[in-house]
Structures are given as C-alpha cells and as structure tokens.
Amino acid sequence: MKKFLIPLAMFFGLVIFLAVGLNRDPHEIPSPLVGKSAPAFSLHTLDPNAPLFGPQDMKGKVWMLNVWATWCMACREEHPVLVAFSKANQLPIVGLSYKEIQAQDEPAGRKLSPEEKLQMARERSALWLKRHGNPYVLSALDLDGRVGIDYGVYGVPETYLIDKEGVIRYKRVGVVTPELLQSTILPLVQKLNAS
C-alpha cells in the first residue's frame, strides 16, 4: 500500500534539508546592502584638522570600510590581520569607529556634550591605534551609531568592500581572517580594480 510509504518519504525529504543545512552557518546573515550604493554620511574623523569625511570622498577608488571600536574584544583579534594587510597597500582601509563612547564612560550625574564626546573618542582611539597599529588611512567617528544603522551594522567588527562607483560589493560580519583575505577579499579587490 503506497500510502504507508508517505511517512518515510517525508522523513527522507527532511533529512536532506537537514544535511544541506549542516553546511550552512545560521549566524551568517547576508546583507541586503550588497549591490547598493554605500549610504552617504558626513562624519568627523580622528584628525581634528581634517574636514568631515564621507564615502563620496573615495569615489574612483576601490576601498575597504572596517567598523571597529576600542571596547570591541573581537576587533582586537582582527586588528593585527588588518595592520599586516594595510602594509601590502592593496587598497585604502577606512575605519568607522562605532559608538566609541558608551554609557559607562559618562561621569555619574552628568551628560557629556557632543564636543566632549568627540574629544574623548579621538583621544582614546588615537591611543589605541598607536598601541596596536593603525591600518587606516583615516577613521571616521560614528558616535551615536546612526551611520551604523544605515549600514546594517549589528555586530562589530564588520567589514565592507566598496567599488569605484561607491557601490557596496561585499560585507563581512565578524573578524577578518587571513584565510578570508586570501580566499574571498583579495580576489574580489583585484576584480573590482580591473573593471
């Protein structure tokens, strides 16, 4: 009787999906921003004498945007990789300092003014980069996280590859490893540079 085979058939189908699923990473969520223009912004950078920075300043170049912060533990893991990579001068790396000033940084009983926050963020970031190495041509400061939201940031560190027209071509959530650089990022950079 055919109908008695139905449970087996359904189970078989389920097993196949589960088997395929084993090779997937449910934590990896693809970004809908890939293929779209990098959202515009205008932020202060670490250099108090430099003008405000935005992605339009990088038009004509293939570049990497790396979201980081001094409080981010995983960023520390990724940082040496980026520093080494920057020395190869393959492409400019721009840092986006994400929410550097946290709630616990504010002294009790008083809210910091934006200027105070900016200064504190600049000092702390500069010190950190001096100690751990600076792979960035510049680092923009997203103090309130608004730019992060526009870029779909939900877990620091995150890294984007943006092409000459300012379109996001790749996003990585999580640390950049040497393997990832070799297998995915470098080939893509070369491809984008060629076009």
Add this chain to the structure above:
Amino acid sequence: MTSFLKRAKYMGLVLFAVLLTCGSLQAKEAALMAEDPVVEKRLIHISEELRCLVCQNESLASSRAELANDLREEVRKLIRQDKSDSQIKEYLVTRYGDFVLYRPEVKPLTWVLWFGPFLLLLAGVVGMVFYLRQRQSGSSGKQVLTEEDRRKVQELLKSGDAP
C-alpha cells in the same frame, strides 16, 4: 503689631515652611521611560514583529540590548515622521534584510510556511473522513449473539476451557 498678629505671622511662616518641605519630600510618580505614550504604543506594536538581531530569539520590543535600544529609538523617530508600519519595516529590511522580520511576510517564498499547516489540516481531515467511511462498513455493527452462539458459549464455559 499685636502679639496675636505676630504669632499668626510666625505660624503662617512656619506653616509655609512646612508645606514647602513637604512638597519636595513628596514621592513623585515615576516618569515613563518613554516620552510619548502614543508613539510608544505604536512602537511596541511594531517592534513586537521585529527581531532583536543580537539576541538570538527575542523580539525588538522586549530586548534590552544596546542595538535594540538604538533601533527602537530609530523606529520612534520614524513614527514621529508619520511613517506607516510597512514603511518602517521596509526601512529596516533594506538595511538588515528579511531576517529582521520576526513575523515572516506573506510572499511567494513563504506561502508554504503560512499555508502549509492549513493544507496539512485539510489533508488530515480528508484522510480522516475517508478512513471513517471505510470503518463504517467494517465488522458488522451491533454484535448480536444468535441462539447458536449463545449455546456454544455456554458449552465452552461449562467445559472450563475458557482462555
């Protein structure tokens, strides 16, 4: 001033002082975290259908993670700009993808998801009806012992061969 008036003035001052202190000692009703209850109501309604991206399995409404706070603030801003529910969801989906929707949209990709259980139920009901129909004409309805059967049973019982 007469002594009465002096005393009255004195009393008045004391009373005034007491009232003043009482006023500042009076426990205040706590202020809502939210500034605007109307906005907040919409916020809760929308954020219950959104996922907290850093929390594994919590809605944006209940999570107290930092990103959740930021995103809720963003939604508040959009509500104040009079954006509709679907516009707000669209805003977040453009940045974070379908994953941010806690309630999956009903679109061709999710038809199986949303209509599957109903179809399954239909299949179950149909199968059940067929099965019950079949079992109507199973072994005969009422089991009535014929005289012959009755006699046989009596014999068996008497002979002690009961199973």
Add this chain to the structure above:
Amino acid sequence: MIVEIGHFALILAACVALVQGVLPLAGTAFDHQRWQALARPSAAVQFLLIAFSFGVLAHGALTDDFSIKYIAEHSNSLLPAQYKFASVWGGHEGSLLLWMLMLSGWTVSVALFSRTLPLAMVARVIGILGLVSTGFLMFILTTSSPFERLLPAAPDGRDLNPLLQDPGLVIHPPMLYMGYVGFSVAFAFSVAALMSGRMDAAWARWSRPWTVVAWIFMTAGIALGSWWAYYELGWGGWWFWDPVENASLMPWLFGTALIHALMVTDKRGGFKAWSVLLAIGAFSLSLLGTFLVRSGVLTSVHAFASDPKRGVFILIFLALVVGISLTLFAWRAPKATLGGKIGLVSRESMLLVNSVLLVVATGAVLLGTVYPLIVDALNLGKLSVGAPYFNAVFVPLMVPVVFLMVPGGISHWRESRLKELGQDMLVPAIAAVLAGLAVWTLTERGSWLTAMGTALAVWVVVGLVMQIVARLQKPGRIAPSFWGMHLAHLGIAVVVVGITMVKGYEVERDVRMGLNDTVSIENYSFELTGVSQVDGPNYKAIRAEFKVSKDGQFLELMKPEKRKYFSSAMPMTEAAIDTGLFRDLYLSLGEAIEGSTPQWSVRVFYKPFVSWIWYGAILMVLGGLFAVSDRRYRNSAASVA
C-alpha cells in the same frame, strides 16, 4: 586514574549494548531461547556500567578535578555543591552521558517490570533499545567523550553560565531527558510489534503505562523550563518558540496524541498502524530535537556549542533509526487487521480528530522551526520565523483539541448518538458562552481572544464536573484512570486560563525612577526606597529596594538585582517576583541612567493568573500519575495472549 576507568566503563557499556542489541533480536529471528534470555541481564549490566561512568564524572565535578577537560569547562571551585553536580549535565558531553544513564535506566526498568510478557517480546524490545544505546554510546565515544583529560590540569574551572546557577537547572534537564528518552520505550514496543509481524492490540496495552510515565516527565520538564525562564531571564517571558523549546514541544504533542490513540488500540483494536506511527514519531522527534540542539543548524539562546561533525553523526544516526523504522512500517503495517466498526460520532472518531489535530499542530511547529533552514538550503536567502508566526498558527489548531475534551469524555465507544451528546453538552456550552461574553463586555481590555480562552476553559471545567457528578451517581468503584483523565484535562483548562489572562490583561510599566519615586499598577504601588551594592559568592550586584503597597497599605519589600558575575561579561537580571494565586508582581531592574539625580530604568509587571500556567501543569502531572496507578494497565499482559 578513576577517570580512565570511567571511560573504560563506557567502552564496555558500548560492547554490552551491542550484544544487548544484536543477540536477543537474532534470538527471536532464529528462535534461539538462550540469546533471547540475554536481553535482561545485558540491560542490567549496561545500566551498572553507565551508572558507574556517570558517577565517576559526578565525582570529578564534586571534587574539583580540573584535569578533566569537561569539568574544567563547565564547573568552578566557587560553585555551591549542587551546582557542581548539575554541571555534569551542563554541557554537551555530560548531557549525553545523562541521556545514556536514563536510556539504560528505562531499559533495565523494562527488563524488571516485564515478568508477565512473553520472552520473545521482551527480547525484541530490549534488543531495539540496545541498538539505540549502541548508537548513542558510539557517538559519545567517538565525538563527545566527557572524560578527555586536560593536561596540565586547569587551576580552576571556567564557571558555568551564571544563568544556569539555579535550582531550576538541577531539575529541568533531567526531567526533560526522562521524557525524551522515555518515549523510546513506546518506540521499541511498536517496532517490536512490527518486527514480529503481530500487530495486535497487545503491544498497545503493554506500552500504555510506559508512554504515560514518559509523558508525565516530559510535561514536568517543559513546565519547569518555562517557569525557570520566567523567573530567571528577568523579563517575564515564559515561552519564546525558540527552536530548542520547540524541540521539546513536538515530542510532547506526539506523545499526547499517542496516549489517546493507544486507548483505541488497546480497547478496540483500532488505529493499530496509526499508534505505531505515532510511537515511532514521538521518539523520532526526540532524536530530531537532539540533532537540532547539538548540530549548530539553528540558532537558539540555549543550544549547546555547535559542531558540524557531531551534527553529521547524529543526522546519520537519526536517518538510520527512523528510516529503518519507517521502512518496517511501510512493509508490515498494511498487514495489520482493522478493528471493529467505528461510528462517525463516537469516542474513537473524537480521539482520531484529536490525533489529527495534534499531528498537524506538530507539523506546523516543525515547519516554522526548520523553514529558515530550508530556505537557506535552497539558497533563497535568510529569513526568520518568530513568535508571531507560531502564535498565529498553533493557537487556532489547539482550540478544537481543547474543545474536544468534553465530547470526547462524554461519548461512548463505538457509537454515540449526536442528539444525546448535544443534550449532555448543553449546560457546559451555555456556561461557556456566558463566561465568554461576561469577560468580553465586563472587563476593561476584554477582546474576543480573552472571551474565547475563558469560554474554552469554562466549557472544559463545567463539562468535567458534570461528568464526575454523573459518574458518582452510578454504582461501582471508580477507576483511577477516570480521575486521571479529568485531572489532566482540568490541568489543561487551568493552563488555558493562565495564558488567556496573562496575555490579555498583563500590565507593564517601563519607567525611570529616582529615590522615593513611585509607580502604580492596578491597586499596587511600588516606591523605590534604596539602591545598594551587594557582594555575592561569585558576583557583585546592584540591588534596588522597593516598598510595595496594596490599597495604600504596606505589603512587603521587593529587591530586584542586576548581577555581574566574575566569570562572565554579561550582566544578569535577577527579577524580584511576588507570586500570588491570582497575580504575580514582577520587578526587573535595568541600567542606571545618567542625569542630574541618580535614576534607574525599571520594568514593573502586573501579571494576572500567570502561575496558573504552572499549576495547570502540576495538575496534568497528577492526572498522569493517577492514570498510571490504575492496575488495569499494569496487570494487562496476563489477560492478553
């Protein structure tokens, strides 16, 4: 040294399990009595070996033996003793050992309590359990041994997740595992029936008590988990449709269907193939749950650390066990004879509807749980399925299940007259409608949902009271299973009340409070009277003190905390809960807020009837216990060939 002996005991157990699995089954195939007789003793030996192994691991935990890698990862010298013991099952490897302890325990119980069963049957059941055990033990030994050494030994353990340091942790997993594993017995009985080719009602009668006991543990385990999440996680939620929660709900739903279907198979020889399928399904869902939790396929707050290699093993194991069972089913089940006639309106048909609804509900939960996986596997993107989906789909399916409790109890076997049924159900129907309308119109936030929930609960309660009254008026001793059924159904009604009330009438206030500020809900007011630093055994905390008043009169002090454990970066919220019969007051302390005066964010909840969710579960457990105590089931086999 003892650790290595413990490991060796596991290896021995695997060998014994293999013997236990192969020989008795071969014995039934070749009619070799001696081999069949090996079933019971090998089950006993396996249990002893695994118990010893478990004891070794527990001993290692209690004596802070951090040369054992697993203990170093899941325990800590600062932990109180009970949590050191609980750390034995706090991680993947140890929890598998617990699983094995229970599986061998259930097996040896079957060996002990089966004196009245034919040897061949016992041999098959224990043999099947032996094969399952072998698979698990191989899994443990090759991929997940808890006895791996860490040399040099760690100076101290890396604490348990602070969330898990809780009495709930000590009880919830063992209860749940007893349920998961317990369904293996019904599974073994049904596969044994398939193997023997004799799919008569006997296997159903033998399986019933075992299935009910497993169901009892499963119910308790799920309820404990929900209760634990409620008071431990700090934001008052009690069910999140998390994949791991769903992994426990699905076998429970199938187990419930199985209990009801077995009634028909036992009493009237009907639904034989269906009951077998349900029994295979319940245990398959247990195994599937194991896979989902440990393979990393799905994200969940409480999945174990994932490892695809382990996932592959479990998936292969799952595929083999379930695949072979279902193949056997497709082969042998068609030969099962049908039972007697079933009227369109009869207890059997109601139980059939119950089965269908519960299976569809399980299907819905399964679909929602694995859908993200399926979409991803087909490269169609990533989407998420959360509580809104499950609530929308599951609740409507369960309403008719609960509704059927009344006609199901009233209707007769084989045939019931619709008119008679209708008359009997008139009173509960009227009571239900009145109650629903009252709730809808008289309460401030009444809606059709709260009305329906209330009506449903009243329907069930009035219905069962009437049945009890009617039965009491008849002569004759009342079987414990009668009380069991009504207690369990009452439990469900109580749970429905709890869920309806808390979802319909819960009040939450999210406020910022400074010292001496108050917030009021209903006739309760909460005044923040102090905030202090507190040092715990392995944490530092901020504790807020609230003066709680009811109708203006001082009621009590409540002290929610925010704890920072030394071992973890995440702060933990210890909510303060005042549990009452008809309401819970729930205070959750948030972060300090910067400002001119010190303030804190506080969430205050008023949750009416929320404890009824767990009181109802207790009633369900009691109902199950009554049902099992009925000697009619346990003396069954003697009366059946």
